[in-house]
Amino acid sequence: MKDEIIICRCEDVTWGEIRRALEKGYTTLDEIKRITRGGMGRCQGTTCHRIILGEIAKFYHKSIEEVVVPTFRPPTKPVKLGTLASDVDD
Amino acid sequence: MLMIKRADIVIIGGGIIGCSIAYNLAKMGGKNIVLFEKNSLASGATGRCGAGIRQQFGAEMNCILARESIKIFENLSQELDYDIELNQNGYLVLAYTEREVNQFKKNVALEQSLDIDVRFITVKEAKEIVPPLNTEGLLAATFCPTDGHANPFNTNFAYGEAAQRLGVKIYTFTEIKEIETENNKIMAVKTEKEKILTPIVVNAAGGYSGTIGKMVGVDLPVYSQRHQILITEPVDPLFKPMLMSFSRNFYCQQTPHGSIIMGCGNPDEPKGDDIGSSWQFAREMAQKMTTVVPLLKEVSMVRQWAGLYNVSPDAQPILGKHPQVGGFYVAIGFSGHGFMLAPVTSKLMAELILTGRTSLSIEDKLDIGRFERGELILEPSVV
Numbered sequence: 001m002k003d004e005i006i007i008c009r010c011e012d013v014t015w016g017e018i019r020r021a022l023e024k025g026y027t028t029l030d031e032i033k034r035i036t037r038g039g040m041g042r043c044q045g046t047t048c049h050r051i052i053l054g055e056i057a058k059f060y061h062k063s064i065e066e067v068v069v070p071t072f073r074p075p076t077k078p079v080k081l082g083t084l085a086s087d088v089d090d
Numbered sequence: 091m092l093m094i095k096r097a098d099i100v101i102i103g104g105g106i107i108g109c110s111i112a113y114n115l116a117k118m119g120g121k122n123i124v125l126f127e128k129n130s131l132a133s134g135a136t137g138r139c140g141a142g143i144r145q146q147f148g149a150e151m152n153c154i155l156a157r158e159s160i161k162i163f164e165n166l167s168q169e170l171d172y173d174i175e176l177n178q179n180g181y182l183v184l185a186y187t188e189r190e191v192n193q194f195k196k197n198v199a200l201e202q203s204l205d206i207d208v209r210f211i212t213v214k215e216a217k218e219i220v221p222p223l224n225t226e227g228l229l230a231a232t233f234c235p236t237d238g239h240a241n242p243f244n245t246n247f248a249y250g251e252a253a254q255r256l257g258v259k260i261y262t263f264t265e266i267k268e269i270e271t272e273n274n275k276i277m278a279v280k281t282e283k284e285k286i287l288t289p290i291v292v293n294a295a296g297g298y299s300g301t302i303g304k305m306v307g308v309d310l311p312v313y314s315q316r317h318q319i320l321i322t323e324p325v326d327p328l329f330k331p332m333l334m335s336f337s338r339n340f341y342c343q344q345t346p347h348g349s350i351i352m353g354c355g356n357p358d359e360p361k362g363d364d365i366g367s368s369w370q371f372a373r374e375m376a377q378k379m380t381t382v383v384p385l386l387k388e389v390s391m392v393r394q395w396a397g398l399y400n401v402s403p404d405a406q407p408i409l410g411k412h413p414q415v416g417g418f419y420v421a422i423g424f425s426g427h428g429f430m431l432a433p434v435t436s437k438l439m440a441e442l443i444l445t446g447r448t449s450l451s452i453e454d455k456l457d458i459g460r461f462e463r464g465e466l467i468l469e470p471s472v473v
Contacts, residue, residue: 024251031130034137034243037347042323042392073393074367078323082387084376 007055008048010041018052022059029053030070039070042078094259098122099443100279100288102266102302104129105136106242106429107421108294109249109260110436113170116256118440123258124286125250126279128265128298132246135296136429138365138397140319140341140353142332143430144181144237145206148197149469151406151455153204155431158450160236162433172248174240177346179330181237182219183471184382185230186337193470194232201234208234220329222385237332239343242429249436269305276306276417290443292419297363297398299422306415311461312400312408312423313361317353318371320394324348328385334473340378341473350389352379355473365396399426405469409435409456410442419443420458426472 003016013036021035029052032038038052039045045052049070057064099115101108104127112125127133143163145156160178167174185191194210201208209232216231217223254260268280269291278287293302293310303310324347332343342352352375372394380387402408402423412418421439424431438448460466 026130028130030133034130034132035247040393042390044392071395073395074369074372075391075394078390078392080388080390081322081376081380084373084391085380085387087373 007051008036008038008041010043010047011037013038013048015055018055022056027056027060028068028070029056030068032056033070044073094124094286096122097124097286097288099124099290099292100286101125101292101294102279103127103134103294103296104131104250104260104262105134105294105296106132106246106249106432107296107424107436108292109246109253110432111292111294111421111439112258112260113249113253113256114436114440115443116253116258118444120440120444121257123253124288125253125258125260126264126266126281127260127262130262131250131260132243134298135397135400136242136246138319138395139242139429140343140351141239141242141345141429142181142237142341142343143240144234144332146181146183146197146201146208146232146234146237146471147469148193148200148471149404149406149467150200150204151452152427152431152469153201153206154450155407155434157204157206158434159431162437163240166245166248166433170248170252172244172251174245174248175346176238176240178236178238180219180233180235181332181334182216183232184216184228184333184335184338185232186227186335188229190337191230194230197471198232206234207236208232219331220333222329222383223333224382224384233331239332239345245429266302266305269302271306271415274415276415290417290419292421292439292443294421296400296422296424296428299400299420306418308412308414308418310408310420310422311458312402314363314398314400315359315361316364316366316396317355317359317399317426318367318375318394318396319351319353320372320375320391322350322389323392325350325389329383333382336471336473338378339473340375340382342379342382349392350386353473354378363398365398367394367396400428401425403461404466405472407431407435407456408458409439409452410458413459425469
């Protein structure tokens with residue numbers, strides 16, 4: 001894969017940035033996320049996490065199930081603060 | 091299998107405190123330094139923090155540590171050869187009660203006496219600094235232009251990688267399970283499978299520092315408590331400084347990346363190590379911040395999470411040698427300010443460990459013995 005290919009479209013993270021983190025010895029998606037911001041954007045990794053997981057597995061000659069998956073954090077999709085603020089208890 | 095059987099210094103914790111201590115020890119010439127982290131670097135409180143750095147405190151030692159840390163932060167990208175994304179756009183601390191106005195006047199006098207560039211300002215001036223601010227109920231504010239933001243992930247990895255370049259060995263995903271002592275002296279640490287002999291252990295385990303204390307049979311005067319936080323999508327620049335209030339209990343800052351990060355404490359939060367996220371928090375946070383900056387109603391939250399404050403009785407860190415266990419050092423109890431105080435704290439810890447003395451006088455001010463001596467100066471300015 002070419003270094004300039006964009007893997008995380010929300011945060012403009014390229015394969016080159018991810019490859020460099022892998023070459024430094026980082027082995028988990030959580031580390032890649034913290035170092036490159038991959039998967040931290042508007043879609044929260046729903047697009048790129050699968051791709052990054054696959055590349056980590058390939059890089060370390062593991063199966064994809066062996067790669068540690070990060071915590072999925074709420075909310076599932078973006079929510080306006082105004083909408084959140086207007087919520088009231090029944 | 092680890093490659094080592096023996097170390098001169100073992101550090102427990104791969105957050106900003108552990109990694110920066112490792113770096114400063116190696117920089118000062120320390121050898122055979124090994125750091126153990128049960129998860130990955132920046133997986134605990136550092137990677138979960140609000141990313142702010144401020145010098146506006148009410149307790150003298152916090153002010154001094156913060157002032158000296160900012161000086162180091164200012165050259166840290168260069169020193170560690172890693173962009174830490176430092177951004178000094180100030181902290182605007184908002185006063186909503188008469189009690190706060192009086193406290194802030196005292197804080198400003200103290201901070202100015204310590205050469206911190208801070209001023210007490212009017213509501214009009216606050217509005218000039220942050221035009222979208224809703225000033226309803228606001229009585230006054232304080233502003234320090236050299237406070238700001240740095241990227242905690244980058245800073246943590248920067249220290250960790252720089253330490254490794256200087257010879258420090260870092261083992262991630264390796265938990266210390268046991269610490270061996272003999273005649274109240276540190277002898278060794280044990281992982282799941284192996285034993286590493288060492289005369290010195292540095293407890294930099296943040297939210298889990300109490301557990302490490304128990305391994306050497308001491309009850310450390312700290313507890314952990316969940317603090318929640320959320321972040322929005324990146325948007326165009328809306329306001330520059332960190333907005334902070336102690337009485338209304340919030341902090342909120344737009345990062346250089348454009349996303350807006352905000353958090354608040356919960357006075358009813360139980361002690362413990364829960365780091366789950368709650369809907370109630372997200373709603374309360376949104377209600378607070380859309381009141382203070384109404385423009386935020388249109389901005390979407392994309393993620394929420396939580397981390398642990400490691401709280402000390404006076405909300406100031408506990409640094410130094412443990413009086414009962416030879417070779418046991420602590421850098422704990424940062425009470426939510428570990429990231430911003432790390433640069434100078436780690437330098438002082440390294441000096442203390444390698445030479446027995448420190449370039450700034452902290453021995454009788456931040457040591458663990460202060461609680462028994464009853465010399466508490468409570469930090470009033472904590473969210």
